[in-house]
Amino acid sequence: MTAAPPTFAVNLVNVTKRFGQQVAVNDLTLQVPTGSIYGFIGPNGSGKTTTIRMIMHIVLPDNGTVEVLGQQGTRAANDVIGYLPEERGLYKKMTVRRLLVYYAGLKGMGAKDAGRAADDWLDRMDLSAWAGKKLEALSKGMAQKVQFISSVIARPKLLILDEPFSGLDPVNLEVIRTAILDLRKQGTTIIFSTHSMSAAEEMCDYVFMIYRGNKVLDGTLASIRARYGNDTIRLRVPGGAEALRGIPGVEVARDFGQNLELRNTGDPQALLQAIASRARVELFEVTTPSLHDIFVRIAKPQTTEVAHA
């Protein structure tokens, strides 16, 4: 009889990590439910990678406890954790299949089992013809797919992906995205760190944001958005931001070129009337802020103010 999986695949309690005088992660408490997709967001250097490295027990916290898949403070769970770091390379002189079998072996998989798993994944990623080729012969996209396979080949219970989509073309991006979602369906807990807010919005059940070592967001996307209220307006008018000049209580949060994302502190109806009196309104939608907007509000408090008349 196998034991029931822990409620939380990752459970960090009051975790702090310093490098010299620098506090990389400050008193972080975080619980990643088993079977979920958890997005880690935050600006560069905010503590994401340090948090991930502590989960992997690559670095140890100065304070607090790190529990991963029910194992506390040891690397015992590492064999069932797949990890794709942001900066990742491959042995250029090794052949694709040999490399995958090697990585699977390091996770405790037997050679025969690893060979079969490598063949299955290479087939699925349309790389079977390259199994015997050296990695230096592969294109960048192919190498990225091999890197992804190397992190999932040993059938991890927890998969940690740091920027899994960076540099991928749309076709390969879709292949990897589908593979991640399939793994989740099979029960794998997935943590992925990303700068792509749209990917986080599309795929994550939960989002965690760390800023200057402190947790600033944690929860479902809906709960996070609700916290920021319906103060966001999506607008399309000829002339763009110029049409808003002089209207009080409104800021341009994001200019998409065609559309604008506004932050409005006043009455939306009054705003609509004010704009309609100046230009033909093509789109006006009252909504919750996007994750991108929330990210920018936290990481860059001084957003662009519309000049008040």
Added chain:
Amino acid sequence: MRKIWIVALTEYLNSVRSKAFILGIVALPVMMFGGLIIGHLASDKVDVRPRKLAVVDQSGLFLPLLESRAAERNANELFSSTNRTKQVKPAFVIEAASTNGALSEGLELTLSDRVRSKDLFAFLLIRTNAAEIGATNAISYYTETATYEELPQWLNRVVNDEAKRRRFESAGVDRALIQRLTAPVEIRQLGLTKRDTSGKIQGAKETNRTATFLIPLGAVLLLFMLVMSSAPALLNSVLEEKMQKIAEVLVASVSPFQLMMGKLLGGVMVSLTLSVLYLGSTGWMLAKFEMFSYVEPSLFLWFIFFQLVAMLTFGSIFLAIGSACSEIRDAQSLMFPAMMMVILPMFCLGPVLQSPSSSFARALSLFPPATPTIMTLRIASKPGPPLWEILLGAALSTLFMLLCVWAAGKIFRIGVLSQGQAPTLGKMLKWVVSK
């Protein structure tokens, strides 16, 4: 342990399957025997253009002799003894430079100009007192090509033989008798007489001078080559993993210590493979040339032992340096002291070989970084050091090796994930003592 083995095996296979390894295997014999072959081939490339020598013989005693001996040499010695059509020496052509035998600065200058214009190769001035006992500056040889020694050596031989003959003759002494009376007595160099296992006394054997020097030197050079070909490669291996961002993927699956030990064992296995190949072929050659009796079988065992100790010691040091650096340039400056640890004992081979049981040799062989090299040299130099010294050296060097592996593990743990500027030696020592 299984993960260490997987890393070690992969490192080993990556190395032995590479072209560099195959080239490395043949590199040593090529370097050792290639030099001899090239030297042999080059020895054939002799400049056989005639060497024309002008002779001013003021004494009147030597010119005819030089002419006749040169003619004799040109007739008999110019061609190879095995191939009579192949000329291997230049002819010496003697020219009488002054009919009246007078010496003057003007004549020296004229002859010098002829040498400069390549009309002559050299000229010889023989003064009147050349055959006298105690004569100084009696014979002078002038040339532009001082590096060519065959002609002056031949002249020296011919002129001195003739001078001696004349002195013996004028003193009324029988030269042949003197030669017989002054013939040297040969001293044979022997080993020691010993009693064999059946109790019989075995007479001392003549020592083979070549074997007594070649075997210890060969053993130490082989050990040095094995360490140098495998240990610094470990630095490149871990540096490559850092530069290509592979290290973090690996330490997510294995602990840094497991990774380091795997790489270290892989390097040791590569070194042992080379060792088996070279020792096997050396053993075969010793048997073929019936020189096996000059090598104690225990030398092979101690060689392997000290090779293991040296590889683990220096391999862990190079791994630690590689892990701490992010660029080859940084690694090169940090590896200099480590290289010195490997190379410096090699500068002491001469004094140790001359006197393997001197206080200097004994102290150096018990100094752990030098023990593998110097103790192997002493063991290979008969009669070898007492067993207790070998065991003490083995124990001290093993302790030092364990210390190096432990310290390297501490540096590797922090270094393998560090980025940016390389640490100083002081900072690396701080890493060693950090928790």
